[in-house]
Amino acid sequence: MPPLLSVAGLRVGFDTDAGRAQVLDGVNLEIGRGEVVGLVGESGCGKTTLARSILGILPRPPAVIESGRIDLDGTDLLTLPARAMNDAIRGRRITYIPQDPLGSLNPVFRVGTQIMELMKWKSPDGKARRGRWPGLFTPYPHKRRRADRARVLEALRAVQIPDPEAALRKYPHQFSGGQRQRLVIAMALLTEPRLIIADEPTTALDVTIQAQILALLRRLVKERGISVLFTTHDLGTAYELCDRIVVMYAGQEVESAPIDRFFAHPAHPYTRRLLESLPRPDGSVREIPGEIPGLVHPPGGCRFHPRCPNAGSECGEHRPPVDMPEAGHALRCYHPDPMEPPR
């Protein structure tokens, strides 16, 4: 069975005053059905750009998609007309959980109004007819209203919001940070998506709340067989949630492995140094020498080679091909580290 989502050779540039920044440099990514994939990398590595490309919300210009494909169930999303993307894909088959739920809830409308507005357009039973009036003034399709409301209450119960009926009458500021994150998770589940893109959904939360939300999210998507692309720079939360991890560095994917193998046998020099830079209980911490390169004139070949202790001359000339040291473990490196557990 083909994967649910497959991104192949995606190149995205951003036009800046200094020239074109090559933010994604031929990225490949596959997400299986019901699989939770963690996309891990540091700020500026292109994980948000990749997520936005899949959702079709890249700001163009300045962004330019130069080449590549994004296939969802056999449909190339990059060639799909904007209208079809909006009606059939975004918010229906692919939904989004933002980093900061407060920013995606309107402070002046009740939560119920906002969730029902989502259902008006994106309910699995159909959508409101696009009328002469914008958004909020379009009447709700009468026939589905009751069923949709039941669905909303059901979703709020699923994310363990106490007293869902009362919650719908409240405003966003009346909820705590953890509850707001539960609300946007409920909204992402409502339209019965195949894929959820979660953009660091727990960075704004405290550790005890984060643990609750991660456990909840994992249980909900596994029950429903939904695939998740989870972008994060925190290896700890990725470990909690994901089945597989893909590491990106400066616009290139460098290593992809099932979760347990990833932490037990990391092979790419960047992955290993990333794991080593986590603080250890014994008071030691190791830095990665050098800094992340600029993307307007990036290093050729493997973009990690100027910082890499193993680099040879070929690393700067050609990007290493995909190597499969073991089933499911893909690696792009000419000189991988020995696959021993990190220290």
Next chain:
Amino acid sequence: MTAGETVLAVRDLAKHFPLHDALGRRKGELRALDGVSFDVREGEILGIVGESGCGKSTLGKTLMGLHPATGGRVDFEGRDLVGLSKGAYRRIRSRLQYVYQDPGASLDPRWKIASSLAEPLVVHRPDMSKAQRAEAVRAAIRSVGLPEGHLGLFPHELSGGQQRRVGLARILTLHPKVLILDEPTSGLDVSVQATILKLLQGLRAEYGLTYLFISHDLAVVRMLCDRVAVMYLGKIVEIGPTERIFADPRHPYTRSLLAAIPEPGGRRITEDFALKGEPPNPASLPSGCRFRTRCDWAADRCAAEEPLLRDIDGGRFSACHFAETLDER
């Protein structure tokens, strides 16, 4: 490093913010700090951990005099800082410095790095000559591992990590004794975080600094700090040596906090994490122990009687009635 004498002694420090209703009438108060006491010893790193709203940032700002304290006392260099006049506080601040979350953000975008680094000296050390100032600035930038050539650059020409280094250098020019670091690594990538942590370790050794390290990241605190104080809703619930607290926490809140740290490659918290609910509203606290509404060990005594910090095993204090018997219940 062995801990020396007490440099900062905090006793029953309180900070209450008044709450007003829609008509501006006083309707109560929010006890952001409610009787906090601890000592900071010379040369140590004391971590202050807790979730948002527990009062850890208020603690840092109250110590600095940015919020006037409601009560209590803070002894530093032989004087009580609470109730000090603004001018007297300003003189203290060259010795007791506050490092914001992103020290790079305190750089003026239109000033060269050299001017930004010299500014604290102009304010606090008017006795220094221009040449002495320039020498101090060069020493400061070297100590944070940046080349002297960077002195002629503007902040936007540096990366985020370098800006943070300059921000730290700016604080070091005055040779402070105690630094209050407020979430210095939050929001950083792990590799940049690693460089900042290394730098903080190195600077402490080089300048003989004492840190009060406020953070919500327990992995970082465990790595860096000698002692840890755990705060919950304006009170310290447990304080003691880092290794003892992490190996054998003696307060139920510390236990759940530690259970929530993800350990890449180890045990998964999502499989066994049990802490229910969220912290109560700090403006209307439960009676007795403030943690009892979320605590598995809570008994009638917890609602009736507020537990006080008491010594459990010689140097580690816990504010739980059942601190010794947590494992048996």
